[in-house]
């Protein structure tokens with residue numbers, strides 16, 4: 342741990358303020374709670390909202406995992422993990438199972454989360470109605486009245502234009518039958534994982550100064566139409582590395598001739614399966 | 625019911641036995657020191673079209689805005705009879721319930737289509753939004769209903785996926801009407817619905833409106849400064865001047881035999897020799 346900083350970088354008063362916002366957010370699932378976002382030693386877009394949430398809840402006994410697009414080894418994930426290793430001196434891990442706090446950008450791990458774990462999402466745009474209604478006052482009113490008919494306009498337009506609901510990321514959900522919420526830019530593949538998730542899910546938007554939450558075991562429903570039900574992506578391929586047929590796959594270019602292959606986006610899940618397989622082969 | 629019984633119930637040959645759909649009493653609104661509306665009272669019967677006429681600045685739009693929840697009057701009440709027969713003062717209903725009413729029972733048609741349509745989404749989505757606001761969640765059913773309503777307003781359903789700005793002014797106005805009527809409201813507020821349109825387009829639109837209003841038996845309050853429009857659409861006519869209703873009666877009676885000196889002037893000025 343480096344000297345000259347408070348534990349986990351933020352001062353205690355700021356952390357208390359953020360924890361109050363988190364408590365309120367948890368008490369009103371899906372409701373966006375404003376908070377006084379602090380300057381962080383990272384630019385916006387690097388997950389300053391998520392980092393402030395993590396900094397406010399992390400304790401010395403926690404084990405932190407940080408992923409970006411499912412991977413633990415990208416620049417963004419590495420620097421956030423290092424940030425907390427330095428400022429809080431906490432243990433870090435790449436194993437989903439071992440982590441007590443998982444900060445994430447763009448994915449929910451494939452390994453099912455369990456009670457007691459907390460997943461912290463980095464959120465660029467918290468307001469699901471913003472594309473339709475630029476006025477903050479008006480979107481607040483729409484939330485207050487649960488006036489969400491307009492949100493279905495987006496689904497309607499997708500089907501009219503593409504024949505199906507084309508939204509693939511940040512697919513809007515209704516939390517606990519009440520608040521409309523952006524799940525952050527996770528693939529819609531991950532939406533069903535949020536439904537009655539045993540872990541606590543916290544969402545932090547730094548630039549927009551909002552925190553919201555889905556408490557454990559809360560129903561989360563993806564918007565859809567009766568005749569165009571919500572459906573997740575599926576692949577004909579399997580993961581070229583671990584053979585998984587049920588995880589979210591990324592298509593990557595593997596050589597100069599443009600050869601491609603599909604691999605798990607969740608690197609920990611993938612390597613865990615490979616380790617198990619080679620263990621089985623060795624036995 | 626026999627004719628005799630009906631006469632007994634309405635001894636003075638009142639126009640209707642049913643209670644009014646909307647009863648406004650003592651409506652008043654000031655902007656600073658300027659009185660925009662003072663002591664306006666009237667009743668509107670189910671399925672009736674009431675036109676509000678008067679020169680610029682008479683307070684017509686103020687009245688409409690106050691009734692439809694777009695503005696708040698300083699005094700007065702407006703009792704609205706809901707489908708279940710109970711009456712509520714819409715001026716004291718509170719924001720949530722007033723918006724619910726606007727969604728389910730009422731419709732507003734603005735003079736400028738920009739105020740009544742979303743220009744960022746397709747024509748079809750504009751109409752479907754009203755259905756979705758009222759709980760519709762079946763895409764194919766909505767498409768069919770939207771197509772039907774576009775046809776009724778003489779818009780080619782083939783164009784339902786186009787953006788409203790590709791439509792002519794008259795088409796935009798008809799689209800706004802489709803969006804409003806698709807949920808079959810019981811009361812519609814119209815402020816100069818044919819305002820920006822040229823005469824031939826106006827006439828066709830009015831004709832359409834007249835047919836639909838009669839067919840759906842929807843009540844309407846129609847603001848216009850055009851007495852010809854009032855004559856064509858309205859059962860009764862309210863004449864406003866300086867924020868007050870100076871004359872109120874059956875449209876033909878008021879126009880053919882105006883009682884108030886101001887109405888006489890108004891009628892004379894628009895019916896040149």
Ligand SMILES: Nc1ncnc2c1ncn2[C@@H]1O[C@H](COP(=O)(O)OP(=O)(O)OP(=O)(O)O)[C@@H](O)[C@H]1O
Nearest residue numbers: 655658659660679680681682683684685686687849
């Ligand atoms: N928002 C406002 N602020 C101040 N004064 C207003 C406002 N709205 C209306 N007024 C005033 O109230 C009076 C009535 O206006 P209103 O818009 O109701 O007239 P109108 O009969 O609809 O006229 P027009 O035929 O020109 O549309 C006018 O003197 C107008 O200047």
Ligand SMILES: [Mg+2]
Nearest residue numbers: 684685686815
């Ligand atoms: Mg006006």
